[in-house]
Amino acid sequence: MLSQQTIDVIKSTVPVLEVHGEAITRHFYQTMFTAHPELLNIFNHANQKQGRQQAALANMVYTAAMHIDNLGAILPAVRQVAHKHRSLGIVPEQYRIVGTYLLQAIKDVLGDAATEEILTAWGDAYQVIADAFIGIEQDMYSEAANQTGGWDGFRLFQVAKKVQESEVITSFYLLPEDGKSISSYQPGQYISIRMQVPGQQFTQIRQYTLSDAPGKPYYRISVKRESGAPDRPDGVISNYLHDHITEGSLVELSAPAGDFTLDMEDQRPIVLVSGGVGLTPMISMLNALTESGDQRPVTFLHASPNGQAHAFRDHVNRLAQEHTHLMVHFCYTAPSDADLQNEFVYRQGYMDAAWLRQVIQEPDANYYLCGSAAFMRSVYAELLSIGAASDRIHYEFFGPKASLSPAAENV
Ligand SMILES: Cc1cc2nc3c(=O)[nH]c(=O)nc-3n(C[C@H](O)[C@H](O)[C@H](O)COP(=O)(O)OP(=O)(O)OC[C@H]3O[C@@H](n4cnc5c(N)ncnc54)[C@H](O)[C@@H]3O)c2cc1C
Ligand code: HEM
Known part of the structure; x- marks a missing residue:
């Protein structure tokens, strides 16, 4: 004391x-x-x-x-x-x-x-x-x-399958090398991956959200290639995963962790809002909801630069056809020529309050938000302005947690 x-x-x-x-x-x-x-x-x-x-x-x-x-x-x-x-x-x-x-x-x-x-x-x-x-x-x-299938520290996993989901996002299906069971997790949780990249002095650890529903014999992560802007180096691990980790490669994973998880108790409608690779927890949550037969209304909103960068589009559209309680809306900030010729429906522009008001039928919902810090700050403010309760907007930063208040823009 x-x-x-x-x-x-x-x-x-x-x-x-x-x-x-x-x-x-x-x-x-x-x-x-x-x-x-x-x-x-x-x-x-x-x-x-x-x-x-x-x-x-x-x-x-x-x-x-x-x-x-x-x-x-x-x-x-x-x-x-x-x-x-x-x-x-x-x-x-x-x-x-x-x-x-x-x-x-x-x-x-x-x-x-x-x-x-x-x-x-x-x-x-x-x-x-x-x-x-x-x-x-x-x-x-x-x-x-x-817990069943659990472990301490890092455990070896083998890449069983590598699937390109868009021009910038690739999924890795990971099976434990020891062939034993793996622990379950809550949709929205992540694993840490530890790698020794040739030429780098130190091991590197990064977090990746599990992008499929739990209950499968594998873990799946979906990784965006972080290409450096002119004045920035390329991301070390995301590029190494894309370029050098192939089917059969071994990687080390921690057991799933994280508190950004779907609240299955509260029966309010669910709104899943993502930008770019921030859709990985939303896909896990969406898969878990549809696979469990849950009947709550779900609105899935996703922002992407264009159709080429957009991962899991066909998958989400297919789920929307199969589940009448699921509403899906996409926003493209920079549609490509191919998008413009496509009959596929998306909104051109940003997620602003006027549009959110149109597509969110019941604002008294539980919101799950993930994307870049700038995207989350903007959408968070817009959600508040349409009447979303701040304590029901759950969010995840793909980096150290920061504030979503406008005053924190430089953090
Ligand atoms: C909880 C959580 C979940 C996540 N889930 C996912 C997921 O599902 N999918 C996914 O793709 N990512 C996810 N991430 C992000 C992921 O962990 C990595 O941060 C991301 O892949 C980038 O790692 P990297 O090694 O490629 O880049 P790093 O080498 O770590 O670089 C990151 C960024 O910093 C910039 N940078 C590096 N050095 C400098 C410098 N000296 N000056 C200025 N800028 C610099 C790089 O250009 C790059 O843009 C998640 C993160 C967290 C915390
Ligand atoms: C009371 C002591 C500590 C406090 C208050 C603290 C606080 C934090 C916070 C706020 C974060 C960011 C979490 C996020 O991602 O949102 C963090 C991450 C981290 N902490 Fe700690 N920490 C403490 C002790 C330690 C210790 C003892 C270690 C090990 C030497 C450690 C290693 C790390 C690492 C490696 C990260 C992730 C860094 C990154 O991804 O950039 N911390 N800690």
Whole structure:
């Protein structure tokens, strides 16, 4: 238990640390990676270079510190991170390393302002926060390992089938190399894949959402090739998967994780909204709903640049023909000549409030949203404006979680 005095010191210094937040975490990562280069095997280097991970960790530590006397109030946020940590294989010993370098960074950046009292209070508070994460992650590790077909850490899978779904998205069907069963999962969950790419010094870990309904003997992931813009390098793992991972290749996977899952209890209609490769969780959810015979109204909205980039179009259209309670609408921002000649129906343009109002029959629904950060911010605001309740808009970032509020555009 922290003393009231420690709690007061923490709460009064959070604003000071927030001012220096990114400087502290940047310094923290630099010193930690210098002393423990082995940790570069688990951190995403692209996120580091773009400062995305720094922002995520800093925000989480300050949020936790503000709620230090009632961490239960931020339990959903802690669980979301714990899912990610569990899929990465983070262990308690690493919390000690993070704590040491975080505290050192606070001391180095604040200089004389970091009194002994402040440093002791933050050391104690970090321990409380770390213990909360470690406890939750321990339960998650046990659950993942002890369920039927479950496992601990990473397990070898073989690519049984590779299917091109569009010009930019390819699916990989993965079977466990040991031939044993695999754990089930909830639609919307992801696995982490760990790879050693030739020419790269460190192993790389990335998350990919399982794109089919659970209950199959395989896991399927559907990966978009991340081609770098002129001033950016090509994505390391997505390109390696597309170009070098073939049927028969072996890859290492964590057990499924994640809290972006379909709420099967609530009987409201369901609206699945995706942009680009953000459709992978929606396909898993849609398949699970249609395969289970669920009769709730489902609206499937998908935005893509054009028909060539658009994955699973025929599949979704076929489901819409078979299930009268499923409504499907597509939006193309840059239809190709082939699209313009096609009799296939899509809206040309963006998902704006006027159009969403037309296609969503019952706004009192559960919404599931996934796509680029810019897409989600825009659609989130439009959904609120048509009367969607914010606590029923569930969303997933394909990177460190960030805010969807307009003020957070640069995060
Ligand atoms: C929960 C979750 C689920 C996901 N599900 C899916 C899914 O179903 N399908 C899918 O395709 N993806 C999914 N992703 C995204 C996926 O994990 C990867 O992030 C994605 O494939 C890119 O990985 P990469 O190794 O190809 O790119 P990286 O090498 O990690 O690069 C990522 C981006 O950063 C840019 N970049 C790299 N270095 C720099 C630099 N120095 N400066 C500026 N920019 C730089 C690259 O150009 C690229 O655009 C998911 C992510 C999460 C967190
Ligand atoms: C109390 C301590 C910690 C806090 C508050 C914290 C917070 C976070 C947050 C907020 C994220 C982003 C989650 C998301 O994707 O939305 C994250 C991801 C991550 N964390 Fe932690 N973390 C802590 C400890 C650790 C430790 C001990 C390690 C291991 C050394 C670790 C390694 C990672 C990695 C590798 C990622 C993913 C990075 C990426 O994909 O860029 N974290 N953490």
